[in-house]
Structure formats: structure tokens, C-alpha cells
Amino acid sequence: MRERLFTLSTFAPETAAALPGPPWLRHRRTVAAEAFASTPLPTEKDEVWRYSRIDSLDLDRYQTPVSPDLTATDAHGPPPSDRIRALVDGLGPRSGLIVTVNGVLATVASDVGDDALAIGRMTEHDEAEVLLGSIATDPTDFVLLNDAFAADPVVIDVHAGVTIEHPVVVVHVITGAGGDAVFPRTVIRGGPSSVASVVEIVVDVEGGLLAELPTRGASSVANHAEHLVVPVTEVQVADGAELNYVSIQSLGPATWQLAHQVSTIGADAGLHSFAVALGGSYARLRTDSALIGTSGTSKLRAAFIGRDDQMLDFRTLQDHRAPKTTSDLLFMGAVADRSHSVYSGLIRVRRGAVRSDAMQTNHNLVLDEGAHADSVPNLDIQENDVRCSHASTVGPVSEDQRYYLESRGVEPEVAERLIVAGFFADIADQVPIAGTRAMIGQALADRTGVHGV
């Protein structure tokens, strides 16, 4: 039944075509929607969807925002709500801010001149047609769906040679009673020899974990809104550029996420990314990072904590396409209660990518008997003169470590919390954007702190 051609009316090509935008964008959406509709939905039998929950995705449960009125939220529209304001202010100084609400731009503010940094609505960018889809070039399944239904893509374009001191913050706010499919789309271009940082947060304003930070202590209303969030972020780090990118997923407990982060890294360029996954019912993040220029480097980090019945699913590709490229991936997670995590990563070193160096590490702590973590490393090495290594561990909190702390008089629950926090301590120090470090550390601590206490 899943193999049948796509026949759902909600996500039909006509609906995509009816979304507002310039002709080229409407055409692009139609083509993508038709491609999506004419291919079968992925199933758990597909290798890249093994261990996932994709078979229980029921697209019929969600609706796209019907022809959002983009003129009502122009680039200098209303300021974000107090909670989002507090969340963003908590990150410290910034160079720019973009807020979208259910996929539609709500706020743009920049402290940097247009000649150095262009941020805001994609369709207002001179090179919009080139930029959109320039990195996610061969879209399949849910990238296609985002191509078809992203109502209001946004762009952060750091011009060549420019150094932006503070991060640009992008917040995708998900709000409402549930049932919405939301398609955030962000294109980040770090121009040649530029230096910049971007923080991208996807947050359910009613039920997301970070959304509670500004009002900590107040009792939070349980949020059972079920949304489908399909964010696609394209990141281009041009030759000689340095980009720090932190993404934080803080969705409500009933929401599904199918996210893609696609990046290319040019010659002598560096991407340092850090993903934090906190919420969601089933939350998947696919990270494809291609090193396309000589001596490019990527440092890819992720930290996640699963709780209750949630499933956090990570798929990564370190794609070495040029000589002397270096990729260094470290994903660390903990699963508690009956939660489940998947890490499946592929290192691909293509012919010609000589003297490349690839490292892939995934460590998982399983905190409860009902919790489960899968870790699947893969290598596809087509060149000889390369260095590759991978390591993965899945296991419970060390009984010896627990005993050591308890022998000092530390209560078991506290000992476990300290050990879990200690497990994340090293990676938490590697968060590239200083302003996000405290928030991420706090979010991870909060998420473990609840455990068993």
C-alpha cells in the first residue's frame, strides 16, 4: 500500500502551484510537487530508512498553510513574541535576526550593512533563482516536498571577504493547535573568504523545550499539538570561508520532524556545525556534507537526548570529493525511558580525493532498559591514499563510575545525572558559537535532570 503512487490531495501539485511567489518559484514548486507525487513514499525497507518510523507517517493528517498572505508579514513586520524575543536575547549579541512563523517570514532585522550581509526573504534576493536549490541539487522524498511547499524560503548571504562578528539568528516558530505541515527553508551562503556564524532554531512555541526557558519555574501546559515539520537548510561555505552553524531542534512531544542539512565546503574552507536535538515524537535529521574543494574541512557535531517514547534519528554523509579534505564527525546521545535513537553514517571518499582524512564517532548512553540506540557506521572508500576511522559505542551508564561516585556519598540519582552530564561535557565544550553554549548546556542538563528524579 505504501508503494502506490502518491494520491493525497493535500500535497497535490495544484496546491503547491497555488502558493504565492514569482513565476520561477511557482514553476519550481510545481515541478517538485509532481516529482514527489510520482515517486513512491519511502518505506522502512529502504536502506536509508531502516530503523526509522517512516511507515507510520500519515501525510493525510497534516495540511499545508493555505496560500499564506505574504504581504501581511512584510520584511519589517511585527516584532516576535515575548517568548521568542527572550529566547533570542538569551543567545547574546547578534548581527541579524530572522523569525518565521509556520514557515512564513515574520521578522527580519540586521545590524550589518547590505553590502556585507543580505538576509531575509529569498524572493527579494537578486540571485534567488540561483541560490535556492544550489546545494540541495538532487532532491528526493522530503527535500522535494520542501521544494514544493516551502512557502517563504529565507536567505543569509555573507558577502565575499566579510567577517561578521556576531551570529545571525534564525528562528522557525511552529505554532497552532496541530495538524499543520510546515516547511522551513533556509539558504546560507558564506561567500569566499568570509567568516560568519549562524544559529538556526526550530521551536514549537507552545510545547518546545527551549520555549520554556524564559519562563522557567512556571508550570508548562502539556502540548499535544501534532505538526509535521520538514526543514531544509542549504549551506554553502565558499573557498577560504569559515562558517559556524548551530542548529537546535526544540519541537513539541507529538510533532514529527524530517530535516535535512545539506552543505558544500570549498577549497581551504571550514564548516563547524553543531546540532542539538531535544524534542519531537519522531525527529529525523539528515546531514549531508560534501567537501568539494582541496583542503576543505568539516567538523560535525551533534548532541541529543531521547525521552519518553520519542525517536531521534540521524543520518550523516561525509562526502569527500576533493584532495586533502578533512572531516571530523562526533555525534553523542543518550536515550532514556522508552526512547530510541538511530545513528547511521557514511564516509564516502571519492576517486581523486587523495590524502583525505575522515573520522566518524558515535557514542550512545542507554539509560533505561526500555530505551534503545542503534549505531551503524559505513565506509565507502574509492581512493587508496586516505585515512579513515570510525568508532561507535552503545551502552549503559558504567556501573563502576556509578559505584565510584556513590562510594563518595553521592546519591544514585545524582550520580547518574553527573555521569550523563559528564558524558556530554566534552562535546558541549565544542559548541562553536559562544552565545549558544550556555543554552545548549542548560537544555541538555534539564533534559537529563528530569530523568529518574
Place this chain on the structure above:
Amino acid sequence: MSTGELKIEDLHAGIPGREILRGVTLTVRSGEVHAVMGPNGSGKSTLAHVLMGRPGYEILSGTVTLDGIDLLSLPTWQRARAGLFLGMQHPIEVPGVSLVTALTASRPEIEPGEVGADAGAGDVSERMRSEAKRIGFDERFLTRSLNVDLSGGERKRNETLQMGVLRPRFAVLDEIDSGLDVDALAAVGRRVEEATEEWGLGVLAITHFRRLLKVLKPDVVHVLSAGRVVATGESELAEIVDRTGYAAYTGVGP
């Protein structure tokens, strides 16, 4: 100074399928130092861990009380809170957890007069600094991950420091001297010796070498062999063992 005792009576314990301790009886009173010597594999560390409640060991019979409290019925952390400390032969690495964090967590509210904290209750990090100074332990270790990348001797100083901060009623020190250089050995031995006077610490010091016992003067020396105390005497016993080895004792018993 408080008085009390750590009383081990006819303790039989081991791992599933193997009895390692085969009837250990000894009593350490507050302020006393008891040395435990014995060949490799005789059960000294097993005794230490059984007292502390390490998972994996089972008690077959016997009792252990600390000031009358039945230790064996308590989980490890409560044994520690009741005033027992174990300085381990092989201290365990706990990545990402510093000494400051662990010790702060171990004593959330130290009340003056509380068991094990009757002397000099104060700010934990303050005490850590002063203890570090007493045994010549670099303060930078206080914020590093517990035992990670520490040398053997540093680990033993780390254990000694924790003992000084936690101020237990009784400390089992399992080869606290191994790995220590001459100066560190003297400093550590002196620190423990002083604790017996400062707050009446009772010590069960497991060691292979008399060197330690020259600084940390034992009131009683026991020889443990094949899971039993086969000889008990005054400090000369350590000298005899040092000179003649264990041959005379290992044959003892049925």
C-alpha cells in the same frame, strides 16, 4: 573526638560461585590504625569493596557494623554517608565529572556535628584547596575529570584529598601508598595519621610495604591469607612480614 568502631564479624563473601573472604573478623576503633597485609589475591581488595558494597560481590554470612549501624543492609552511598570511606586501589575514571562537582554532590548540606563532618565543616571547595595543599596536590586537578589522565600517584593523592574533605569516621585505604613518590608517600601518610587525631578517624590501611607504616603508625597489623586473618599483632608483625615474607602464614589454617 568521637569514639566508635567498625566491627567486622565472621564475614564470608565472594563472587557468585566462589567464596573469597572465608571468615574475616576484626574491629577498628575510632582513632586506631590497623594495617592489613597479605599476599596478592588473598582478598584484601575484596574486603574493601565488600565493606563499601560494590556490585558483583555477594555476602554469604557475617556482619559489619559502623557505630552499631548495620552497614551491609545499606546501599553504597548511605554507607558513605554513615561515615565509611574507601580509598581505592584502582580509582575509577569518571569522564566529565570533576572532583569539585562530585564532592559538592556528595555532601549537599554539611551540618556541623553531623556524623563524619564533626570537624571543620565548611565550604567544600575551600576544604578541597586546603587538603590539596597539605598533600602537595596541584589545585588544577580539582576541576579536571575524576582520575582521567591522572598518573598512579596522582590518583592516590586524589583519593587522600577526598578522604580529607569528606572526613569519614572510618577509612579503608587500599594500597594508598602504591604509585606514590617518596615525598608524596610521606605527605599522604602524615595526612592520614593527623586525621586520626583531628577527628578520631579509624583507619584500615591495606598495604604491601612497611614504608607507609613508618609514617602512618599502625596500632594493629593483620595478615590476610586466602580470605582469612591468619595473624594479628603489633607493628613488629609488619617488620617480620617485611623480612621473611608470607610463607610462614600462608600454610596456616585447615
